[in-house]
Each structure stands twice: as C-alpha cells, then as structure tokens.
Amino acid sequence: MRPAQMAIAPEGWPCIGITGLAALVFAFLGWWLPALLFLFFCAFSLHFFRDPERVTPQGPNLAVSPADGRIVRMEQRPDPFTDEPRMCVSIFMNVFSVHVNRVPVACTVESIRYFPGKFFNASLDKASTDNERCAWQLRDNEGRQWSMVQIAGLVARRIVCRAEEGDNLARGQRYGMIRFGSRVDLYLPQGYVAATQLGEQVYAGQSIVARRSQE
Numbered sequence: 001m002r003p004a005q006m007a008i009a010p011e012g013w014p015c016i017g018i019t020g021l022a023a024l025v026f027a028f029l030g031w032w033l034p035a036l037l038f039l040f041f042c043a044f045s046l047h048f049f050r051d052p053e054r055v056t057p058q059g060p061n062l063a064v065s066p067a068d069g070r071i072v073r074m075e076q077r078p079d080p081f082t083d084e085p086r087m088c089v090s091i092f093m094n095v096f097s098v099h100v101n102r103v104p105v106a107c108t109v110e111s112i113r114y115f116p117g118k119f120f121n122a123s124l125d126k127a128s129t130d131n132e133r134c135a136w137q138l139r140d141n142e143g144r145q146w147s148m149v150q151i152a153g154l155v156a157r158r159i160v161c162r163a164e165e166g167d168n169l170a171r172g173q174r175y176g177m178i179r180f181g182s183r184v185d186l187y188l189p190q191g192y193v194a195a196t197q198l199g200e201q202v203y204a205g206q207s208i209v210a211r212r213s214q215e
Contacts, residue, residue, distance in 0.1 A: 009100055009177055011160055012049025019045055051100045054205040056172030061212035063104035063192065064172055065202040066148055067184035069093040071209075074194050079147050079187050080135040081111065086147070086187040089194055089209055091202060093182050100177045102205035103169045104186060105146060107138035112165055134159045136175070140189075147187035150178050172205035186210070 008016070019042035026035035056064060073090035093099055113135045132152040139145055150159050159182075163175040178184075188194065188210050195211045196202060202209060 007051045007053070008046065009049045009051045011177060011179070012045055015045045016042060016049065048095065048099065050098060051174075052098065054102070054172060054203065056102075056205050057208055058171075062195070062208050063146075063186070063188070063210040064102070065091060065196075065204050065207040065209045066104050066186055067091045067093055067101050067202075068098040068204050069183075069202065071196050071198055071200045071202060072183075074196070074198060077185075077187070080113070080149055081137045081147055082145070086189070087192075087194060089186045089188065089196065091184050091186070091209075093178070093184070098204065099179065099182070100174055100204065101150065101184060102172050103138065103175050104148070104171070104209070105138070105140045106171045107140045107146060107169055109136065109163050109165050109167045109169065109175075110139050110145075111135075111137040112161060112163075113137075114159075132159065134161060134176075138169075144189040144191070146189055149185040149187075150176065151183040151185065152178060174205075 019038050023035050023038035023042055026032075026038060069091040071089065072092040073088065075088060076085045077088040078084065079086045115133050115135070134150045136148040136150075137145065138148065152159055158179045159176065160178070161176045163169060169175060186209065191212055192210045193213045194209065196207070196209045
C-alpha cells in the first residue's frame with residue numbers, strides 16, 4: 001500500500017501565496033491584527049486546497065465517489081445529456097471538505113458542457129438546474145454512459161476543469177475541483193445500483209458509491 005501523502009492543488013497556490021505574503025508584510029510593519037487575520041486566511045487556504053493521495057479500489061464492476069462529502073440525495077433524475085431518468089447520487093461538499101474531484105470509473109471523456117447560473121445553496125433541489133454547473137459525459141470501458149455534474153454553491157465561484165474531451169482517465173484520477181463549497185451529482189448507468197446511503201460520508205477516489213447489479 002502506498003504511504004499517505006498530502007499535496008496542495010495547484011489552483012490554491014496564488015491564494016496561499018498572497019495571503020501568506022500579506023501576513024508577513026503586516027507583521028514586519030508591526031500591524032498585528034491584520035497580520036493575524038491574513039495568517040488565518042493563509043492557514044484556511046492551505047487546508048481548503050489540500051489534495052491527499054487516495055488508495056482507489058481496483059475490483060471490477062464498481063464506481064468510486066467523485067467527491068468528498070456527505071450523501072444528501074439518491075433519487076431518479078433526468079440525465080443532463082439524454083434526459084432519461086437515472087439514479088442520481090448527490091454528494092455535498094462543505095468548505096472543510098477536500099474539493100478535488102475524481103472520476104468514478106475508468107472512462108473516456110465524451111462531452112463537457114458548462115452552464116452559467118446562480119449560486120443557491122448547493123444542497124437545495126433547484127441547484128441542479130439553476131446554479132452554475134459543469135456536466136461531464138463519460139463512456140466506460142464496457143460502453144456504458146456515466147454523467148457527472150459539478151455544481152457551484154452558495155460560496156463557490158469557480159468550477160475548475162483539468163480534463164478535456166477525448167481524454168482517457170483511470171478510475172480515481174483527478175479531473176477538476178470546485179472552489180469553496182459545492183456539490184457533485186453522479187448519474188448511474190443502467191445495470192448499476194447505489195452502494196451507499198443517505199447521510200454517509202464518502203471520499204473521492206476511495207469510497208465505493210455504486211456497484212453493478214447481479215441481474
């Protein structure tokens with residue numbers, strides 16, 4: 001087993017650098033209140049943009065969580081690409097969650113669609129259709145279509161996409177992140193069932209959230 005490692009997402013370094021530099025400048029000037037304030041923001045940024053290594057399950061016929069967070073919904077919803085009803089597993093990330101997202105299965109990225117929108121609390125139903133979001137259409141090695149939607153939340157203001165259409169990704173590989181509180185919806189293909197429950201805490205690239213049914 002690989003030893004656990006802790007890295008920082010590259011999108012976080014500008015924020016960490018600016019707040020850290022500001023804390024040093026204010027401390028040098030003897031302005032301790034703003035120095036402590038920016039030191040707090042720097043520490044928070046280091047925590048928020050952390051990107052720990054994960055041990056991804058390698059068994060067949062399973063899917064791992066695309067995000068860290070809590071399962072807030074499991075219900076039939078229209079697929080964002082085909083409009084067909086599918087089981088949708090919704091994972092809510094708060095500001096203390098790891099916000100780097102990972103693909104649930106080995107796949108090819110077929111389509112990426114960005115939708116501008118509002119910034120309601122990501123745990124609300126209307127966030128799925130009204131909030132700023134980025135939808136991903138994936139095709140696994142057996143030809144099944146998976147859909148994921150990154151949804152910006154009340155505080156989140158930027159969805160980061162690291163992968164592009166046509167990319168081949170391994171199960172658990174990083175594909176993007178959402179800054180400061182958000183949600184990821186995973187739409188399961190036919191033949192797969194949820195392997196989690198409401199309220200459960202899951203971890204991107206590590207927790208199993210769906211399995212192929214025995215039918």
